[in-house]
Amino acid sequence: AGWQVLRAPGATARLRWRGSAEILLAAALPTLLLAALAAATGQLEAVWRRYILQNVVYVGTSEVASVGEALGTMWRNAQEDGRFPLLLGTIVAGLLAATVYFLWHRMRPSALLVAAAAVTMTAVAAVVAPRREFLHYVLLLPVPLTLCFGAALGGWWNCLETARARLLLAGFGLAAGLLPMVTRGLQPAPSVFGGFVHHWKYPRSSAATVLHALAGRDDTLGVWGWACHLHVESGLPQATRDGNTLWSMQDNPQQAYHRADYLADLRHSAPAVFVDAVGLGAFVFQDRARHAHESFPELADYIRQNYTLVVDLVDARIYARNRLDILRNLSSARLWQLVGQGRPREFSPPSSTVDRLQLRVID
Numbered sequence: 001a002g003w004q005v006l007r008a009p010g011a012t013a014r015l016r017w018r019g020s021a022e023i024l025l026a027a028a029l030p031t032l033l034l035a036a037l038a039a040a041t042g043q044l045e046a047v048w049r050r051y052i053l054q055n056v057v058y059v060g061t062s063e064v065a066s067v068g069e070a071l072g073t074m075w076r077n078a079q080e081d082g083r084f085p086l087l088l089g090t091i092v093a094g095l096l097a098a099t100v101y102f103l104w105h106r107m108r109p110s111a112l113l114v115a116a117a118a119v120t121m122t123a124v125a126a127v128v129a130p131r132r133e134f135l136h137y138v139l140l141l142p143v144p145l146t147l148c149f150g151a152a153l154g155g156w157w158n159c160l161e162t163a164r165a166r167l168l169l170a171g172f173g174l175a176a177g178l179l180p181m182v183t184r185g186l187q188p189a190p191s192v193f194g195g196f197v198h199h200w201k202y203p204r205s206s207a208a209t210v211l212h213a214l215a216g217r218d219d220t221l222g223v224w225g226w227a228c229h230l231h232v233e234s235g236l237p238q239a240t241r242d243g244n245t246l247w248s249m250q251d252n253p254q255q256a257y258h259r260a261d262y263l264a265d266l267r268h269s270a271p272a273v274f275v276d277a278v279g280l281g282a283f284v285f286q287d288r289a290r291h292a293h294e295s296f297p298e299l300a301d302y303i304r305q306n307y308t309l310v311v312d313l314v315d316a317r318i319y320a321r322n323r324l325d326i327l328r329n330l331s332s333a334r335l336w337q338l339v340g341q342g343r344p345r346e347f348s349p350p351s352s353t354v355d356r357l358q359l360r361v362i363d
Contacts, residue, residue, distance in 0.1 A: 004111060006020050058130060067131055074138070084138055086180045109155065119148075120148045123141050202344065203233060206338075206340075206341075207316045207318060208234040209342040210318055211236060211275070212234045214327075215236055215273050220238065223244070223277055226244040236271075240262050266299070272321050273321070280315060310327075
């Protein structure tokens with residue numbers, strides 16, 4: 001936009017430079033406001049470490065050897081329902097056809113098309129750079145691809161002289177938009193919908209049922225691991241700023257920073273209940289020898305001194321703050337009644353594990 005203002009005909013050089021500077025200032029204004037807010041609240045280090053430096057660390061800690069390997073896995077994931085390949089295919093076909101038309105008629109692309117192509121390439125780089133196969137990364141592409149597609153078809157449309165030619169082009173654009181939606185409609189419901197029904201019928205897991213019984217409405221919950229759902233199911237807000245402790249558990253250059261923040265938040269909040277969500281059947285982190293809270297010695301000392309193990313559910317260990325009133329009246333029978341009221345497990349531990357689990361319930 002600044003470049004277009006600089007090239008605007010009929011204006012003095014002073015006005016063009018002033019208009020361009022105003023546009024650049026307007027573009028920078030949200031960032032400047034957020035930076036000022038972070039500085040005023042003493043959060044500049046957190047902004048730098050968590051939103052900038054940690055993303056650089058994230059890109060540098062990929063376990064995938066090459067971009068090609070990551071893209072191959074991502075493409076296989078995309079083929080499960082086919083919508084993204086169809087969207088990408090129709091847009092690429094339209095862009096190639098428009099490019100051939102422009103070259104054939106020796107037309108220069110519009111400034112909008114060039115800008116849209118630049119934004120699209122930036123989005124592609126953001127998808128590729130982390131070398132991760134997760135399909136939600138491609139959500140960075142539909143908006144710039146649509147802008148690019150629209151700019152190309154718009155330039156093509158303006159060059160067509162007959163109504164029939166424009167009708168054919170409009171039909172292609174309509175088909176390109178409808179094809180992914182029609183494909184989705186012809187397929188069965190995604191498997192995750194069955195999970196929605198199951199969770200609606202049983203809104204709390206066994207862990208969340210126990211947590212809800214242990215803690216009061218004004219209490220908080222500390223979680224070590226990746227179990228954000230426990231906050232939702234138990235109704236207990238976070239005791240720490242991190243929704244999961246991924247970067248405190250995995251080796252990375254900022255691990256010490258994240259661990260210090262986590263422990264400081266936990267000490268400040270002193271939550272009524274604490275969950276170590278590491279174990280067989282847990283999300284992502286299942287190896288207690290490597291990732292349980294005992295792998296962080298200072299945290300292990302704090303939990304050992306201030307909390308009592310209530311129950312080990314194999315995929316999670318639940319602790320309650322020492323001298324919590326409800327612990328005095330919580331019998332093993334009542335505890336197992338609460339466990340039984342929870343959502344049936346999608347993961348069934350081996351019977352030998354269940355036997356050991358029963359022995360770990362507090363008396």
